[in-house]
Amino acid sequence: YGAAAPGLRDGAEYRSHYDAIRQAGRTGLEHALTAAEEAGVPASVEVLDESPAQALLEAAERHGARVIVVGTWGESPMRGALLGSTPHKLLHMSPIPVLCVPTEDG
Known part of the structure; x- marks a missing residue:
């Protein structure tokens, strides 16, 4: 099939x-x-075949970013609780500062 x-x-x-x-x-x-x-x-814009957190970390390194800005809403609460949200992963994995910004909807 x-x-x-x-x-x-x-x-x-x-x-x-x-x-x-x-x-x-x-x-x-x-x-x-x-x-x-x-x-x-x-x-x-870049479209990457990685997990969101890993893609953002790699893009930040490639572009020499001084900070990563990420929204705090987007994944389901269940997924975030079980696997960890993208902002949470970035806060723990990133060697550069991460700014978490609430979105209008979340």
């Missing part, structure tokens, strides 16, 4: 879903980039 077996990521169905989710992410990021540019804030 094209679906990947558990633990494998080479099935056609998996790849189709993965590509659709990746494109949706790019579209959302393009809107955010446009809003930043309209507000006069220089910005760039």
